[in-house]
Amino acid sequence: MSQLHVQATAEEVREKARAIRRRNVEIIRAAGLGHIGGDLSAADILATLYFAVLNVDPEHPDDPERDRYIQSKGHASGVLYTTLAAAGFIPDSLLDTYMADGSALNGHPDRNKVPGVETNTGPLGHGLPVAVGTAIAAKLDHSPRRTFVLVGDGELQEGSNWEAIMAAGHRGLDNLVAIVDRNGLQQGARTEATNALDPLDAKFAAFGWAVRTVDGHDVEALLAAFRAVPFERGRPTCVIAKTTKGQGVSFIEDRVEWHHKVPSAEQTEQALEELS
Amino acid sequence: MSERYDCREAFQRTLVDLATRDERIVAVVNDSVGSSKLGAFEQAFPDRLINVGIAEQNMVGVGAGLANGGRIPFVSGAAPFLTGRALEQIKADVAYSNTNVKLCGQSPGMAYGELGPTHHSIEDLAWLRAIANLPVIVPVDPIETEAVIRWAAATEGPVFIRIGRVPVPNVNEPGYTFALGRATTLRDGADIAIIACGTMVERALEAATFLAARGVEARVLNMPTVRPLDREAVVRAAVETGAIVTVEEHTIHGGLGGAIAEVVATEAPVPMRLMGVPGVFAPTGSALALFRRFGLTAAGIAESALLLRRAAA
Numbered sequence: 060m061s062q063l064h065v066q067a068t069a070e071e072v073r074e075k076a077r078a079i080r081r082r083n084v085e086i087i088r089a090a091g092l093g094h095i096g097g098d099l100s101a102a103d104i105l106a107t108l109y110f111a112v113l114n115v116d117p118e119h120p121d122d123p124e125r126d127r128y129i130q131s132k133g134h135a136s137g138v139l140y141t142t143l144a145a146a147g148f149i150p151d152s153l154l155d156t157y158m159a160d161g162s163a164l165n166g167h168p169d170r171n172k173v174p175g176v177e178t179n180t181g182p183l184g185h186g187l188p189v190a191v192g193t194a195i196a197a198k199l200d201h202s203p204r205r206t207f208v209l210v211g212d213g214e215l216q217e218g219s220n221w222e223a224i225m226a227a228g229h230r231g232l233d234n235l236v237a238i239v240d241r242n243g244l245q246q247g248a249r250t251e252a253t254n255a256l257d258p259l260d261a262k263f264a265a266f267g268w269a270v271r272t273v274d275g276h277d278v279e280a281l282l283a284a285f286r287a288v289p290f291e292r293g294r295p296t297c298v299i300a301k302t303t304k305g306q307g308v309s310f311i312e313d314r315v316e317w318h319h320k321v322p323s324a325e326q327t328e329q330a331l332e333e334l335s
Numbered sequence: 336m337s338e339r340y341d342c343r344e345a346f347q348r349t350l351v352d353l354a355t356r357d358e359r360i361v362a363v364v365n366d367s368v369g370s371s372k373l374g375a376f377e378q379a380f381p382d383r384l385i386n387v388g389i390a391e392q393n394m395v396g397v398g399a400g401l402a403n404g405g406r407i408p409f410v411s412g413a414a415p416f417l418t419g420r421a422l423e424q425i426k427a428d429v430a431y432s433n434t435n436v437k438l439c440g441q442s443p444g445m446a447y448g449e450l451g452p453t454h455h456s457i458e459d460l461a462w463l464r465a466i467a468n469l470p471v472i473v474p475v476d477p478i479e480t481e482a483v484i485r486w487a488a489a490t491e492g493p494v495f496i497r498i499g500r501v502p503v504p505n506v507n508e509p510g511y512t513f514a515l516g517r518a519t520t521l522r523d524g525a526d527i528a529i530i531a532c533g534t535m536v537e538r539a540l541e542a543a544t545f546l547a548a549r550g551v552e553a554r555v556l557n558m559p560t561v562r563p564l565d566r567e568a569v570v571r572a573a574v575e576t577g578a579i580v581t582v583e584e585h586t587i588h589g590g591l592g593g594a595i596a597e598v599v600a601t602e603a604p605v606p607m608r609l610m611g612v613p614g615v616f617a618p619t620g621s622a623l624a625l626f627r628r629f630g631l632t633a634a635g636i637a638e639s640a641l642l643l644r645r646a647a648a
Contacts, residue, residue, distance in 0.1 A: 170433075171433055178400075185396060187396070188392060189396045189399045189403065189428055191397050192401045192402075195404075196401045196403065196405065219393060219396065219424070222392055223397075226390065226397070
């Protein structure tokens with residue numbers, strides 16, 4: 060299969076991420092709905108994956124040998140759809156229907172409506188188990204295809220993740236990469252004030268994973284990490300991406316109230332300016 | 336009809352045969368190799384038996400991921416835990432995502448009678464019947480179990496199959512073919528209809544013999560597909576017999592009887608009686624003792640049919 064985007068440079072990825080963020084803010088403003096904090100938090104990760112890492116082809120989204128990207132934090136559908144549009148999986152004009160009546164773009168992604176979506180997420184703690192399944196399938200096929208799964212940090216409070224993390228470690232799934240969007244905030248408060256996750260790296264390591272912590276907004280650092288996977292043969296890979304919820308927009312950054320607030324017309328203008 | 340069989344044997348035999356012919360077939364279990372009778376499968380295909388340990392949510396998610404990778408996973412575990420523990424995974428990862436996952440609920444109903452209500456699966460049909468895009472099937476005997484497993488392997492899409500442990504006789508003839516959403520008439524009659532599934536079908540047939548001796552000709556339908564329901568057979572039974580008794584190894588709330596009542600009430604209202612577990616947690620007892628306790632016997636069904644006819648007259 061063709062590898063359309065794997066050649067993008069860090070500077071090109073950064074420009075893609077800026078464009079994705081701008082479009083993401085626009086569609087949330089238009090819909091009057093969305094999860095802006097978690098979208099902006101993950102934009103650099105998605106841009107890096109889609110334009111420089113994943114072996115996927117928008118012309119053949121069902122190619123059996125494609126890498127799998129599974130977004131467990133389904134509420135961040137805004138950044139997923141915007142990235143899929145930027146990568147050519149869906150037309151950009153479709154983004155204008157985000158969450159509108161009858162649109163293919165639900166608030167949470169539906170694989171049967173949107174090419175490039177691997178599994179329907181939204182309830183938390185579902186992506187990692189499915190990713191373990193796609194990774195086992197690749198092993199059974201002796202295929203080099205890989206699975207990248209993005210999980211929110213607050214989401215790791217769901218027990219199903221730890222069932223999957225344990226199974227992946229036990230099976231030594233070194234074709235599986237879990238990326239934790241570690242912005243430290245969940246819907247209602249800080250993760251550490253709600254149900255603490257730290258030391259998160261030690262927890263993954265104790266379950267048999269090879270772990271690295273990187274700056275989730277530093278494209279070079281993300282590229283270096285993703286290009287180095289698996290970090291260890293015979294172990295699944297965990298990239299803890301330290302991020303800021305709402306990254307790129309000053310009045311949204313690291314503010315818990317912006318989990319799913321919608322910017323006003325004025326705020327939208329300011330956000331777009333900051334992101335230009 | 337005297338010889339009785341554990342349907343899990345037909346399940347495992349058929350799965351091994353299918354796996355021999357089609358390498359896409361894999362089994363996913365939650366430390367349930369023994370209770371799913373998959374020892375022979377594991378021996379023949381060690382790489383294709385994926386045991387995730389005691390972790391039902393992960394088990395169902397892994398099944399969805401394997402299907403995403405082109406495999407045909409038969410996800411098998413004790414029915415109460417597969418359905419209750421992983422209900423949201425069944426909804427989101429399997430039914431709503433429309434993945435090619437075959438959910439196999441083993442030892443359902445009150446098969447684990449003595450172990451108590453935690454281990455009874457008498458809510459599974461209600462839980463799963465409420466989910467869109469998920470056929471719910473209760474094979475009645477080993478012949479139908481084999482037919483359903485073969486149908487599931489050959490048919491793209493999600494399905495739940497309830498595989499019985501309480502021994503049952505074959506009520507179907509060899510060569511029987513399964514069709515989704517189709518009931519079979521095991522005995523014809525125009526005085527009353529008894530519609531049952533699973534372990535209750537042989538008891539319904541016996542009840543019909545008992546009723547015939549009292550001059551009441553009962554029609555007996557085996558209804559293996561709880562969803563989508565054979566609405567036409569239900570309406571015909573209502574119109575042609577004027578009264579319907581439903582019998583299932585399940586709570587009377589929301590299972591086969593509930594499904595039939597929805598059709599009868601809206602399309603052909605006639606008096607009904609719903610037999611099953613009457614909305615309680617069962618006391619301690621073997622499956623057969625609990626069947627007796629709740630009147631789920633040939634005599635109990637016949638009595639219920641006579642009472643219904645009297646009330647309807």
